[in-house]
Amino acid sequence: MLEWFTVARWSPYIAGAGIGILIWTTFLLSDRPLGASTAYAKTAGIMESAIFGKRVKSMPYYRLFSPKFDWQWMIVAGVVIGAFISSYLSGTFGLLLVPPLFAESFGANVVLRASVALFGGILMGLGARWAGGCTSGHGISGTLQLSIASWVAAACFFAGGILIAGLMFGFRFI
């Protein structure tokens, strides 16, 4: 039993089923679907309020998603902690600046990887809020509710991702 917590990898089916059950609990105990991207909108609002003051909170978007440290925000904080615990227990924790696959194609330049990650992140944050959710909010929580918007969003996430990944690394599956 204990080895199970230290083995490097679990089956994706076991982990996936675990996430499915976790979502039962978020609906039952918190009356919410599980999602990650809302927390980033809240962080943006919190940071903007800290710099520009209270008027930020009256912006229409921040009235919909009030910038505060609440359930949504704690999800992402928890993910950092949970992944740390998992990687620490399995001995897979390791500081990394440039992922090996990126380095293979574009070199191990830290500034290049950081710039690409920042640019990709900006597009992702913009797109997630534009579409109303991310890979977890739409891709798992919304699709399992049989929401049409979520199935369309998930299809577009992968369509856009497969196209750009193919342009960056070559269409390897062909």
Add this chain to the structure above:
Amino acid sequence: MAFERLRSNERAQILLGLLTGIVFGFLLQRAGATEYGVILGQLLLTDFTVVKIMLSAILVGMIGVHAMKAAGLIRLHYRSGSIGATVIGGLIFGAGFAILGYCPGTAAGAFGSGALDAAIGMLGITIGAGIFAHLYPALERTVLKRGDFGVETIPELLGIPAHYVVPVVAILIAGFLYLLESMGL
């Protein structure tokens, strides 16, 4: 009802959010979904770990959530969609997905397991979300409502009750996963 009291208890919810996030992060990391190579492998269609995690989460989650809904224990929470919001936003997200190599949840998990490029990605996602907050009033007036889908759920679209649709979707997902495995993916 006890659940209603818990759901409106803000302090308890903050703790529940943290615990939920910890379990979520643990599962994502342990399944490999927080690795750049695994996520890009999915988008390059050479590694199907991410799709396997997502589809098994959908399969298990769907059955339990619809059963609890039928029993009157929970409410569903989904959003309406449109071409202007869902498709355009989804494609922008997809581009970011490939360029960053993590998504909002897995970036946090990657950071927790030591990937510092994921922390830069999280900063980017926050900036992107902030940009959207500023563009929101203008986008709301122009593109976001274009091409509204009209219906919100698959049962509604088909005119078939959810308790018939859920088993069919479950079988389709299980069949697709079986197909992936039998193709050696």
